[in-house]
Amino acid sequence: MIELSHIHRNFQVGEQSVHALDDVTLRIAAGEYVSIMGPSGSGKSTLLNLIGLLDRPDSGSYRLKGEDVTSLDDDRQARVRNREIGFVFQMFHLVPRLTALENVELPLLLAGMAATERRPLAEQALQSMQLDNRAHHKPEQLSGGQRQRVAIARAIVTRPDVLLADEPTGNLDHESGREVIHILERLNADGLTLLMVTHDPEMGQRARRKLLMRDGRMEE
Amino acid sequence: MIELSHIHRNFQVGEQSVHALDDVTLRIAAGEYVSIMGPSGSGKSTLLNLIGLLDRPDSGSYRLKGEDVTSLDDDRQARVRNREIGFVFQMFHLVPRLTALENVELPLLLAGMAATERRPLAEQALQSMQLDNRAHHKPEQLSGGQRQRVAIARAIVTRPDVLLADEPTGNLDHESGREVIHILERLNADGLTLLMVTHDPEMGQRARRKLLMRDGRMEE
Ligand SMILES: Nc1ncnc2c1ncn2[C@@H]1O[C@H](COP(=O)(O)OP(=O)(O)OP(=O)(O)O)[C@@H](O)[C@H]1O
Numbered sequence: 005m006i007e008l009s010h011i012h013r014n015f016q017v018g019e020q021s022v023h024a025l026d027d028v029t030l031r032i033a034a035g036e037y038v039s040i041m042g043p044s045g046s047g048k049s050t051l052l053n054l055i056g057l058l059d060r061p062d063s064g065s066y067r068l069k070g071e072d073v074t075s076l077d078d079d080r081q082a083r084v085r086n087r088e089i090g091f092v093f094q095m096f097h098l099v100p101r102l103t104a105l106e107n108v109e110l111p112l113l114l115a116g117m118a119a120t121e122r123r124p125l126a127e128q129a130l131q132s133m134q135l136d137n138r139a140h141h142k143p144e145q146l147s148g149g150q151r152q153r154v155a156i157a158r159a160i161v162t163r164p165d166v167l168l169a170d171e172p173t174g175n176l177d178h179e180s181g182r183e184v185i186h187i188l189e190r191l192n193a194d195g196l197t198l199l200m201v202t203h204d205p206e207m208g209q210r211a212r213r214k215l216l217m218r219d220g221r222m223e224e
Numbered sequence: 225m226i227e228l229s230h231i232h233r234n235f236q237v238g239e240q241s242v243h244a245l246d247d248v249t250l251r252i253a254a255g256e257y258v259s260i261m262g263p264s265g266s267g268k269s270t271l272l273n274l275i276g277l278l279d280r281p282d283s284g285s286y287r288l289k290g291e292d293v294t295s296l297d298d299d300r301q302a303r304v305r306n307r308e309i310g311f312v313f314q315m316f317h318l319v320p321r322l323t324a325l326e327n328v329e330l331p332l333l334l335a336g337m338a339a340t341e342r343r344p345l346a347e348q349a350l351q352s353m354q355l356d357n358r359a360h361h362k363p364e365q366l367s368g369g370q371r372q373r374v375a376i377a378r379a380i381v382t383r384p385d386v387l388l389a390d391e392p393t394g395n396l397d398h399e400s401g402r403e404v405i406h407i408l409e410r411l412n413a414d415g416l417t418l419l420m421v422t423h424d425p426e427m428g429q430r431a432r433r434k435l436l437m438r439d440g441r442m443e444e
């Protein structure tokens with residue numbers, strides 16, 4: 005499903021060069037449930053952005069479902085991304101002028117679905133996150149944890165093949181966090197490939213495969 | 225130090241009325257170390273914003289160091305806030321076009337301090353957060369946990385009387401989280417009044433006084 009080979013990603017800030025990903029090689033099969041833990045700044049979000057086709061490596065290759073996606077142009081990458089990948093961002097990235105419901109509908113709208121079809125799907129996704137009573141709130145009218153759950157609802161509403169979740173429970177109390185993980189695990193049981201970055205050891209331990217990052221390098 | 229009496233805070237969204245704070249009465253003495261936990265959406269950030277003079281109650285009163293601050297106009301509130309309160313925001317709210325170091329210097333600059341004085345203080349604060357090697361990065365060039373730590377450094381650099389921390393370790397690994405809490409606890413030992421909202425029971429348990437919020441109400 006996901007094959008990374010000798011991936012490097014550097015960032016330049018003035019004279020300083022940050023080696024965010026340092027020779028990462030990783031294979032993830034369809035349907036796997038993988039957690040990625042590691043210190044703050046160790047490269048987890050950078051790795052997820054790369055897998056999610058939101059960033060490109062400086063060297064190395066990335067094959068998604070057997071297709072070399074490293075060399076695709078921006079438009080082709082965007083289409084693959086929208087079709088196959090769901091992403092829960094560490095910083096949520098909700099659209100400020102849209103309501104919670106409209107935010108969750110957005111990927112379905114981008115996929116060309118009609119309003120009458122996408123509305124019930126979006127409502128269902130919000131309901132599974134216990135947010136049906138916040139459907140018409142804009143992001144600034146939501147708590148931190150509610151925004152995080154809207155971001156999760158948006159990522160799963162299209163039933164993607166791969167879900168990349170960057171610290172999906174960081175702003176949630178224990179109870180809400182467990183409910184979210186149960187939903188993601190049910191989707192995984194139905195075939196979703198699930199990659200979760202987390203700082204919560206209790207959440208990380210639940211994955212069938214546990215990866216650790218340190219200074220841009222991957223350990224198993 | 226902090227006296228809230230019968231505080232109510234409602235939000236109106238279309239036809240829906242959200243009772244974010246429901247008859248909250250609370251006294252916190254100078255130098256206390258208080259944690260506030262509770263479900264997502266229970267009113268913790270709303271409470272902290274109110275105490276931090278970033279929001280006003282709809283009814284009830286708030287006395288800070290014996291002075292009724294509820295009735296102060298915006299300018300007076302801003303001056304009290306800048307002088308006495310440090311705030312670590314759940315969403316960080318760093319200034320995008322400033323570097324990490326400039327972000328940490330900002331409260332000192334607003335307090336009228338010269339560049340030669342504020343620079344070493346800001347560098348020290350960043351160093352205590354293990355971020356001296358990220359001083360010249362802008363927020364978008366930092367990881368989530370690094371941004372969070374810059375927000376913490378900025379909140380403590382002025383040595384305020386009260387520190388309001390809204391989920392200060394939500395994006396940090398266990399190790400970094402503990403280092404941050406140790407620094408905040410040392411400041412508390414030196415007299416800082418510390419109020420911390422957290423979803424991490426291990427962090428919440430360390431406080432000398434533990435509060436719980438549920439549906440806008442406070443329990444002890
Ligand atoms: N756009 C950028 N420019 C420069 N440096 C960057 C940029 N993005 C990330 N970095 C640096 O790359 C390193 C890895 O960042 P990344 O966001 O992947 O870390 P992370 O493991 O997700 O951390 P956290 O747990 O704090 O979210 C960090 O040291 C960060 O400062």
Ligand SMILES: Nc1ncnc2c1ncn2[C@@H]1O[C@H](COP(=O)(O)OP(=O)(O)OP(=O)(O)O)[C@@H](O)[C@H]1O
Pocket residue numbers: 138141144145146147148149150175176177235236237242243244262263264265266267268269270271314
């Ligand atoms: N500006 C607003 N307009 C309307 N409703 C709001 C607004 N801000 C907050 N709310 C609502 O008030 C309630 C309390 O929000 P608050 O941000 O205080 O929760 P919280 O306890 O900090 O939650 P979390 O743990 O998720 O951060 C939530 O149900 C939220 O939807």
Ligand SMILES: [Mg+2]
Pocket residue numbers: 048049050094170367368369
């Ligand atoms: Mg990250």
Ligand SMILES: [Mg+2]
Pocket residue numbers: 147148149268269270314390
């Ligand atoms: Mg909050």
